[in-house]
Amino acid sequence: MSKQTAVDVPLVAPSLSETAKQRVRAVLDSGDLAAGEVVRQFEREFADFVGTDHAVATNNGTTALHAALAGLEIGAGDTVVTTPFSFIATANAIRLAGADPVFADVDLQTANIHPDAVERTIAAHDGDIDAIMPVHLYGCPAEMDRLRELAADHDAVLIEDAAQAHGARYGGDHVGAIGDAGCFSFYPTKNMTTGEGGMVVTDDAEVARRARSFINHGRAPDDGATHERVGHNFRLPNIAAAIGRVQLQRLPDFVAARRDNAAALTDALAATDIAAPVEPDDSYHSYHQYTVRTDDRDALQASLDDFGIGTGVYYPTPIHRQPAYDDQTVDAPAAERLADTVLSLPVHPHLSDSELSAVTTGIDYVTG
Numbered sequence: 001m002s003k004q005t006a007v008d009v010p011l012v013a014p015s016l017s018e019t020a021k022q023r024v025r026a027v028l029d030s031g032d033l034a035a036g037e038v039v040r041q042f043e044r045e046f047a048d049f050v051g052t053d054h055a056v057a058t059n060n061g062t063t064a065l066h067a068a069l070a071g072l073e074i075g076a077g078d079t080v081v082t083t084p085f086s087f088i089a090t091a092n093a094i095r096l097a098g099a100d101p102v103f104a105d106v107d108l109q110t111a112n113i114h115p116d117a118v119e120r121t122i123a124a125h126d127g128d129i130d131a132i133m134p135v136h137l138y139g140c141p142a143e144m145d146r147l148r149e150l151a152a153d154h155d156a157v158l159i160e161d162a163a164q165a166h167g168a169r170y171g172g173d174h175v176g177a178i179g180d181a182g183c184f185s186f187y188p189t190k191n192m193t194t195g196e197g198g199m200v201v202t203d204d205a206e207v208a209r210r211a212r213s214f215i216n217h218g219r220a221p222d223d224g225a226t227h228e229r230v231g232h233n234f235r236l237p238n239i240a241a242a243i244g245r246v247q248l249q250r251l252p253d254f255v256a257a258r259r260d261n262a263a264a265l266t267d268a269l270a271a272t273d274i275a276a277p278v279e280p281d282d283s284y285h286s287y288h289q290y291t292v293r294t295d296d297r298d299a300l301q302a303s304l305d306d307f308g309i310g311t312g313v314y315y316p317t318p319i320h321r322q323p324a325y326d327d328q329t330v331d332a333p334a335a336e337r338l339a340d341t342v343l344s345l346p347v348h349p350h351l352s353d354s355e356l357s358a359v360t361t362g363i364d365y366v367t368g
C-alpha cells in the first residue's frame with residue numbers, strides 16, 4: 001500500500017557529532033588503532049559516570065556479558081536465572097560461558113524479570129543457583145532490591161544486563177552499578193554508540209582483573225607474555241573508544257530528550273486503550289524503547305507504517321521458544337503474552353517536533 005503521508009519517521013537514528021569525527025581522525029592519525037590509551041580514558045570516564053570503581057571495555061555487549069560471567073567465575077556446571085523476554089544475546093552469553101540459563105517469567109507491566117518468578121525458579125532448582133541476570137529492558141530498571149536479596153539468600157552473584165539502559169537509575173544509583181557486575185552495549189541502536197562496543201562495570205577489583213584478562217587472551221595484568229587462563233580477544237579498539245568518549249558526554253542530553261518524547265507519546269496515548277509503558281517508583285527510565293501493549297498490535301503496526309512511522313517488535317519470540325533454546329518446560333505466560341502484544345514507537349533523541357507530532361497524530365488517527 002502506498003504511504004498516505006510524506007512523513008518518514010525512523011525508529012532509530014544514531015547521531016555522530018563533528019567532535020566524534022575529529023576524535024576518530026586523531027586516532028587514525030596517531031596510528032594507535034587497537035586498544036590503547038583512548039580505551040583506558042573511556043573506561044575511566046564510563047566508570048565515573050555509572051559510579052563504579054572499575055570498567056573494562058569490550059568489543060560488544062555480548063562479549064561484555066561473557067566477560068562479566070568469566071570475571072565472576074560463572075561457567076560450566078553453573079545455573080543462571082534470567083529472563084526469557086530479552087534480546088537473545090543475554091541467554092547466548094550464559095551458554096557461551098558454559099553455564100545453563102534457566103528462564104523466570106517477567107512482569108507484564110514492565111517486561112522485566114519478576115522477582116516472584118525468580119523465587120519460584122530458584123525453588124524449582126532446590127535453591128541451587130549460581131547467578132541471577134536481570135535485564136533492564138527498554139531502559140526500565142528491574143526490581144533490583146528484591147533481586148539482590150534473592151541473590152544474597154542463595155549465595156548467587158547478580159549480573160545486570162544494562163545493554164539497553166545507559167543513563168537509567170534505580171533509587172539513586174545508575175543501573176549496572178547495583179549488582180556484582182553490570183554490562184552495557186554500544187551498538188548503534190542503543191542509547192549511546194561506539195559502532196560496536198561494550199563495557200563491564202564492577203566495584204570488585206578481582207572481577208575486573210579477571211574480566212580484563214579474559215578479553216585479552218588470558219594475559220596477566222602487567223605481563224603480556226604470561227597467559228593465566230584461556231581467554232579471548234574481545235578488546236575494544238581506540239577508534240571505537242574515541243566515539244564512545246564523545247557519546248558519553250552527550251548521553252544525559254540524549255536520555256533527557258528520550259524522556260521528553262516519551263512523555264509526549266504517553267499524553268497522546270491517554271485517550272486510547274493502548275497501554276503506555278510505566279516508570280516504576282524511584283526509577284529513572286532511559287527509554288531505550290518506548291514500548292506499548294495492545295491486542296491489535298499487528299494492525300497498529302501496519303497502520304503506523306502506512307503513515308510513514310517506523311515501529312519495531314522487541315521481541316516477537318521469547319528466547320525459550322527460539323529453535324536454539326526450544327525449552328517446552330518453561331512456564332512464562334507473561335513473556336509469551338508480551339511477544340504477541342508489544343510494539344515500540346519512535347522515541348529517539350533526534351526526533352524533530354514535526355516528527356513527534358506526526359507520531360502522535362498517527363496514533364490519534366489510527367485509534368480514533
Ligand SMILES: *Cc1c(COP(=O)(O)O)cnc(C)c1O
Nearest residue numbers: 060061062087089090163185187
Ligand atoms: C544489544 C543487547 C545485547 C548485546 O549487545 P551487542 O552489542 O549487540 O552484542 C545484550 N543484551 C541486551 C538486552 C541487548 O539489548
